[in-house]
Amino acid sequence: MRALVIHYSLNACGGGERVCLYTIRVLNELGLEVDLVTGERTSWGKVLALTDVPVKVRREFVIVRNPVRKLSLYGKLLTNFRILNLRKRYDITVNTNFEALLVPADLIYVHFPHAIYVKGEYEYWRAFGKYYRSPLWRLYFEPYKVGMEFLSSEVKRCLMVTNSSFTAEQIRKYLGVNPIVVHPPVAVGKFLKLADREDREDTVVTVARYSRVKRLELVPLVASRCRDVTFVIIGSAYSDESYQVLNTLMRLRRKLNLRNLKLLVNVPEKLKLGILSRAKVYLHTMVREHFGISVVEAMASGLVPVVHRSGGTWTDVLDCGRYGFGYETIDECVEAVYRALDNYSKLRGICVARSLEFSERRFKQRMKVIIGKLL
Numbered sequence: 001m002r003a004l005v006i007h008y009s010l011n012a013c014g015g016g017e018r019v020c021l022y023t024i025r026v027l028n029e030l031g032l033e034v035d036l037v038t039g040e041r042t043s044w045g046k047v048l049a050l051t052d053v054p055v056k057v058r059r060e061f062v063i064v065r066n067p068v069r070k071l072s073l074y075g076k077l078l079t080n081f082r083i084l085n086l087r088k089r090y091d092i093t094v095n096t097n098f099e100a101l102l103v104p105a106d107l108i109y110v111h112f113p114h115a116i117y118v119k120g121e122y123e124y125w126r127a128f129g130k131y132y133r134s135p136l137w138r139l140y141f142e143p144y145k146v147g148m149e150f151l152s153s154e155v156k157r158c159l160m161v162t163n164s165s166f167t168a169e170q171i172r173k174y175l176g177v178n179p180i181v182v183h184p185p186v187a188v189g190k191f192l193k194l195a196d197r198e199d200r201e202d203t204v205v206t207v208a209r210y211s212r213v214k215r216l217e218l219v220p221l222v223a224s225r226c227r228d229v230t231f232v233i234i235g236s237a238y239s240d241e242s243y244q245v246l247n248t249l250m251r252l253r254r255k256l257n258l259r260n261l262k263l264l265v266n267v268p269e270k271l272k273l274g275i276l277s278r279a280k281v282y283l284h285t286m287v288r289e290h291f292g293i294s295v296v297e298a299m300a301s302g303l304v305p306v307v308h309r310s311g312g313t314w315t316d317v318l319d320c321g322r323y324g325f326g327y328e329t330i331d332e333c334v335e336a337v338y339r340a341l342d343n344y345s346k347l348r349g350i351c352v353a354r355s356l357e358f359s360e361r362r363f364k365q366r367m368k369v370i371i372g373k374l375l
Contacts, residue, residue, distance in 0.1 A: 006093065204280075
């Protein structure tokens with residue numbers, strides 16, 4: 001039997017790419033030959049080095065996302081239909097990149113339903129305001145909209161799997177589909193080796209890329225009110241926006257005269273693991289996070305999490321406060337940090353145990369059952 005997996009690019013090596021790779025592993029273990037459709041040739045050496053997830057792919061199809069440069073909308077639409085046409089050759093198709101490629105498949109893993117169809121109108125269309133400013137632009141745009149509405153209606157007939165109960169609720173609300181929740185695979189193994197270290201300090205760690213959406217400016221504000229605690233941001237920066245955010249944090253650190261805040265950039269993995277092994281608390285600053293892989297990694301390392309009281313991180317990972325602390329305001333965040341420090345010895349063990357619920361093994365077990373029923 002043959003399977004087709006759809007994912008725009010594996011080269012980012014993020015959480016979505018790990019979902020794709022472990023899905024391919026499941027298909028391999030079920031005895032299927034796997035072909036892969038991408039929009040960018042996979043750098044397999046890099047992907048293996050950064051994810052440590054070996055897979056067997058028989059063939060990779062690279063389909064350029066915008067083959068018609070002057071008609072970019074229709075280039076994207078054509079790409080989706082070209083991939084859709086490939087489905088006929090396979091016993092099962094899996095789309096693990098619904099956000100980038102709106103292509104129907106037997107199984108779709110939805111990280112978040114960005115292209116949502118609500119009561120006959122796409123929220124997505126808000127980004128296309130210019131196409132409604134004149135009759136000519138509207139004439140150009142309408143066939144594209146019809147094509148995307150067709151794909152959207154087809155997608156709603158597919159079996160959907162998603163990363164958290166929070167995201168599942170958004171899918172039910174906006175797509176009218178009841179998805180299955182399968183949490184993303186988290187490589188907890190290397191972090192569990194850190195969990196038993198006893199000589200820890202009153203240190204709070206945040207791991208995130210330097211991005212506005214991560215709301216990292218909260219960290220210095222909290223640090224200014226917890227001056228007896230050390231705060232460390234371990235961040236990645238690869239874009240102009242990243243360095244703008246980093247510069248903003250550096251200015252805020254100077255303004256608040258914070259000697260208890262460290263800003264680290266693109267540090268080696270060994271250094272990151274060393275910092276996690278000595279810290280007690282993990283502070284997650286993003287609001288309405290879909291899942292939160294870094295939170296699970298921190299829990300596996302022996303840290304107690306403090307997260308915003310929203311999103312999948314709160315509902316699924318912390319089980320609404322059973323495995324850590326939540327906050328909404330800065331005052332609540334400061335209080336939660338001190339509570340996590342005060343209760344560290346009591347909570348560390350249950351946080352480590354909780355992290356095992358999100359392991360690669362659990363992901364593979366769930367996906368094997370779901371895919372097995374489709375074969």
